[in-house]
Amino acid sequence: MAETPPPLRIEDFDFALPDGLIAQAPARPRDAARLLHVGRKGLVDRAVRDLPALFRPGDIMVVNDTRVIPARLRAHRGEAAVELMLNRAEGGGLWHALARNARRLRAGDALAIDGAPELPCRVLERLEGGAVLLDFGPDQGLLATALDRAGEVPLPPYIARPEGPSDADRQDYQTIFAKRPGAVAAPTASLHFTPALLDAVAARGVTRATVTLHVGAGTFLPLRDDDVRAHRMHAEWGEVSAEAAAAINAARTAGGRVIAIGTTALRLLESAATDAGIAPFKGLTDIYILPGHRFRSADLLMTNFHLPRSTLFMLVAAFAGMARMQAAYTHAIAERYRFYSYGDASLLERAA
Incomplete structure (x- = not known):
């Protein structure tokens, strides 16, 4: 043994x-x-x-x-603010993501993405460890355009950017x-x-x-x-x-x-x-x-x-x-x- x-x-x-x-x-x-x-x-x-x-x-x-990818998104469910970190594409417009304030989310919730209101986003499932499964719809071009406009470069928390990532960070x-x-x-x-x-x-x-x-x-x-x-x-x-x-x-x-x-x-x-x-x-x-x-x-x-x-x-x-x-x-x-x-x-x- x-x-x-x-x-x-x-x-x-x-x-x-x-x-x-x-x-x-x-x-x-x-x-x-x-x-x-x-x-x-x-x-x-x-x-x-x-x-x-x-x-x-x-x-x-x-x-x-x-x-x-500019994977950090700010969103709202009604008046409640939610921060999303896209983690892994699951195909067909589905994404595994980490959500700050995930406990506020339920399956079926619709989220409004700050800066990209035209992008559909729906919670399919709340997972363990603060993760959720999100559906952004089948239009991958729409998602890519929305991320480029509204997403933030997901810098690690130890890189101090009080005002958010800079334009230089996108290249650096x-x-x-x-x-x-x-x-x-x-x-x-x-x-x-x-x-x-x-x-x-x-x-x-x-x-x-x-x-x-x-x-x-x-x-x-x-x-x-x-x-x-x-x-x-x-x-x-x-x-x-x-x-x-x-x-x-x-x-x-x-x-x-x-x-x-x-x-x-x-x-x-x-x-x-x-x-x-x-x-x-x-x-x-x-x-x-x-x-x-x-x-x-x-x-x-x-x-x-x-x-x-x-x-x-x-x-x-x-x-x-x-x-x-x-x-x-x-x-x-x-x-x-x-x-x-x-x-x-x-x-x-x-x-x-």
């Missing part, structure tokens, strides 16, 4: 971060951001534009081409790879890439594969249970095409390393991983990666610095090792690296 693993306590993933290290705008140019190389031989301070020197000919870089919070609309949070490691950096990476002999994971609103949700194993991730839609899977497997077979650009790419790769390699994948994943996870996809992970007590800090601790990541974050704080979505980056080697 298998033994039950010991509980992982949320305080094991805690650390003190000065507010002044939370980046409020990206580095300009983007590849001027700092990069902490976290390897088996220690920690090295570098810059993002040094990445080509850290890669090898034959490596393959895996990026997420999701595009952030979008990666160079963004192509397929559907995310409510950016795959932030990719925010550092510029055309010049991509050219330098290609000149190094590094290829690139593209996957899609539409990052959901659950990425912002706090953990509420002391035993982190009790947490459940919101499902997100992803796709690894047959072409991408073949390219990744071919690179690895030839001796190249797989470099996941961002935790979203890594989570999707792990969802598609088999003992024989990466398989094509299309559908929902709620993979939750904690220390003890056996990685089967990536050898390196480029990622920003994450929140304390977050599922993403747990993921990097699983990938590179708890002690190594605690040392890396202590170093980053002491050296005043910039944290979170608009902050600096790290390049992690997978622990043995």
Whole structure:
């Protein structure tokens, strides 16, 4: 009979971060951001534009081409104000969404979208955890136009915008790879890439594969249970095409390393991983990666610095090792690296 693993306590993933290290705008140019190389031989301070020197000919870089939509909507049910965060398209005009004041909503309620009164919006079902299922009607063009006009860029709460996201945020919070609309949070490691950096990476002999994971609103949700194993991730839609899977497997077979650009790419790769390699994948994943996870996809992970007590800090601790990541974050704080979505980056080697 298998033994039950010991509980992982949320305080094991805690650390003190000065507010002044939370980046409020990206580095300009983007590849001027700092990069902490976290390897088996220690920690090295570098810059993002040094990445080509850290890669090898034959490596393959895996990026997420999701595009952030203006997913935050203000609405009213009668006189009651409701804030909606679109989370996941369910097809046919239906959306899974998180709703502030969701307890006020009932199935059948009609909502008036502030700034887009022509857009129909009806509550089909109230779900667990403050979520609702919304019907915006079958006209996808109408919804896209309404979102562009009335929706807000869903910046994380730690980026202070008292007057709401700026026009610059619409561009800043979008990666160079963004192509397929559907995310409510950016795959932030990719925010550092510029055309010049991509050219330098290609000149190094590094290829690139593209996957899609539409990052959901659950990425912002706090953990509420002391035993982190009790947490459940919101499902997100992803796709690894047959072409991408073949390219990744071919690179690895030839001796190249797989470099996941961002935790979203890594989570999707792990969802598609088999003992024989990466398989094509299309559908929902709620993979939750904690220390003890056996990685089967990536050898390196480029990622920003994450929140304390977050599922993403747990993921990097699983990938590179708890002690190594605690040392890396202590170093980053002491050296005043910039944290979170608009902050600096790290390049992690997978622990043995």
